[in-house]
Structure formats: C-alpha cells, structure tokens
Amino acid sequence: xxxxxxxxxxxxxxxxxxxxxxxxxxxxxxxxxxxxxxxxxxxxxxxxxxxxxxxxxxxxxxxxxxxxxxxxxxxxxxxxxxxxxxxxxxxxxxxxxxxxxxxxxxxxxxxxxxxxxxxxxxxxxxxxxxxxxxxxxxxxxxxxxxxxxxxxxxxxxxxxxxxxxxxxxxxxxxxxxxxxxxxxxxxxxxxxxxxxxxxxxxxxxxxxxxxxxxxxxxxxxxxxxxxxxxxxxxxxxxxxxxxxxxxxxxxxxxxxxxxxxxxxxxxxxxxxxxx
Numbered sequence: 467x468x469x470x471x472x473x474x475x476x477x478x479x480x481x482x483x484x485x486x487x488x489x490x491x492x493x494x495x496x497x498x499x500x501x502x503x504x505x506x507x508x509x510x511x512x513x514x515x516x517x518x519x520x521x522x523x524x525x526x527x528x529x530x531x532x533x534x535x536x537x538x539x540x541x542x543x544x545x546x547x548x549x550x551x552x553x554x555x556x557x558x559x560x561x562x563x564x565x566x567x568x569x570x571x572x573x574x575x576x577x578x579x580x581x582x583x584x585x586x587x588x589x590x591x592x593x594x595x596x597x598x599x600x601x602x603x604x605x606x607x608x609x610x611x612x613x614x615x616x617x618x619x620x621x622x623x624x625x626x627x628x629x630x631x632x633x634x635x636x637x638x639x640x641x642x643x644x645x646x647x648x649x650x651x652x653x654x655x656x657x658x659x660x661x662x663x664x665x666x667x668x669x670x671x672x673x674x675x676x677x678x679x680x681x682x683x684x685x686x687x688x689x690x691x692x693x694x695x696x697x698x699x700x701x702x703x704x705x706x707x708x709x710x711x712x713x714x715x716x717x718x719x720x721x722x723x724x725x726x727x728x729x730x731x732x733x734x735x736x737x738x739x740x741x
Contacts, residue, residue: 471684487516490513508583560574601635624645635675638729640678649739708720
C-alpha cells in the first residue's frame with residue numbers, strides 16, 4: 467500500500483502539471499472501487515472546474531477545485547495515478563480517467579480495487595478524514611505528546627505507529643524501518659517507553675519519511691509515481707522484506723513475525739532494546 471512518502475511523491479509530481487488546469491471530462495469503468503462516487507456525481511461536479519490546490523492528508527490526496535468542490539483519492543493497496551498526454555495508452559485495470567486542459571489525461575489504475583475516489587460538493591464534510599490523527603511532521607507532534615498518547619497502554623509499538631487515529635500515514639514498511647532505526651523491538655508495550663525513547667522514535671520517523679520522499683518512495687510490488695517510475699528507497703531498506711537475510715549492521719539474520727495480520731521484520735540483536 468502506498469504510504470505517506472509515496473502519496474507525497476505523487477502529489478509533488480502532479481501539482482506542478484495540474485494546478486490551474488480545468489477538468490474537462492470523466493470516464494468511469496464498469497468495475498467500481500471499494501468506495502467510489504457515482505458516475506453521475508463525478509460527471510456533475512468535476513467537469514468545468516479548475517484545480518486550485520492539491521494537498522495530502524495521511525495517505526489521502528485532496529484535489530481542491532473551484533467552487534469548494536473536493537475530490538478525495540486513496541490508492542488502497544495497489545492503486546496508481548498516472549498522468550500523461552491524452553489519450554493515455556490503453557492499460558489494464560483502469561477504473562477512472564480524467565481529461566484536463568492542456569491535452570492531459572489522469573488515470574487511476576487499481577488491480578485489487580481497494581481504493582477510494584469520492585467527490586464532495588461544497589460544504590459537505592470530508593468524513594473519511596474525520597478520524598485521522600496528526601501528521602508525523604506536524605509541530606504538534608512532540609515526544610511529550612507521544613508519551614501522553616501511549617500512557618498506560620499495553621499495545622505493541624508496531625500497532626501504535628500504524629494507528630492512523632494517532633499518527634497518520636505510517637504503514638507496514640515504514641513502521642518496521644522506524645523501529646529498527648530507533649533500536650526498539652516491535653512487540654514492546656508502548657506504555658513502558660520513556661520520553662527519551664519517544665524522542666528517538668520521532669526523530670527516526672521524520673528522518674526515514676523524509677529520506678523515502680527524497681528517493682521517490684518505496685517500490686516493493688505495485689507502487690509507481692505519476693510518471694510511471696518506480697521509487698528507489700527499497701534499495702535502502704534495513705529490515706522490511708529481508709527475513710533470513712543478514713542484518714546490515716550486525717549480520718544477524720533478520721527475523722519476521724505476524725502482528726495484527728501484517729508481517730513485521732526486525733533484527734533480534736539491534737532491536738533487543740528493553741526486552
């Protein structure tokens with residue numbers, strides 16, 4: 467699933483090419499995404515409106531159009547937003563196509579169809595965003611705030627980092643990388659972490675997310691940027707997807723376990739931490 471860095475890379479790739487452009491037409495495929503506005507709503511609210519801003523909230527992209535209309539996009543597990551000269555080549559699993567001024571076409575390709583494309587008319591609240599927590603780069607996120615959020619909780623650190631109601635945008639890949647960088651085991655109860663621990667977690671969270679954005683994101687299966695290019699941060703992964711391979715620091719084999727139905731990767735030595 468595209469996480470915060472991948473969605474931010476897509477946003478930065480699309481914004482300079484789309485801002486100020488007017489939506490001209492919308493084509494909707496036969497198979498719907500997990501959550502998708504009706505063809506009538508998409509074709510009523512988008513054509514004729516210029517894109518004023520393109521922002522990100524967690525793993526969501528928000529297209530802010532004239533007249534207070536917002537198009538919200540979540541790429542799910544396998545979604546891609548690809549932009550190019552119209553008409554774009556015929557590709558499989560394309561579920562939506564947007565024609566824009568400047569002879570441009572933006573397509574949404576999604577093999578598993580877990581994505582979301584929802585249009586919100588003026589004044590309608592963006593309900594999918596209502597339960598999202600704070601952005602990792604927000605000045606409101608401090609070690610003391612994290613300590614307070616974790617107080618008296620027994621849940622594992624991995625689950626805490628991936629809880630979008632607390633910190634939004636961190637998924638499976640970056641959670642494993644953050645815990646390795648912070649030297650903390652994924653199963654450690656968050657309520658027992660100290661203020662210095664949270665300071666280290668926050669520093670590594672921001673460092674890793676920034677590095678991943680600079681490298682164009684992480685491609686381990688489906689992710690491509692808006693130009694159809696892979697990311698490069700997968701070349702720098704320390705633990706994710708490396709079970710059985712030697713740790714890049716201590717040469718101990720990387721271990722794996724299942725947490726909440728998701729795979730977690732860690733170094734038993736470098737992340738011995740407090741256990």
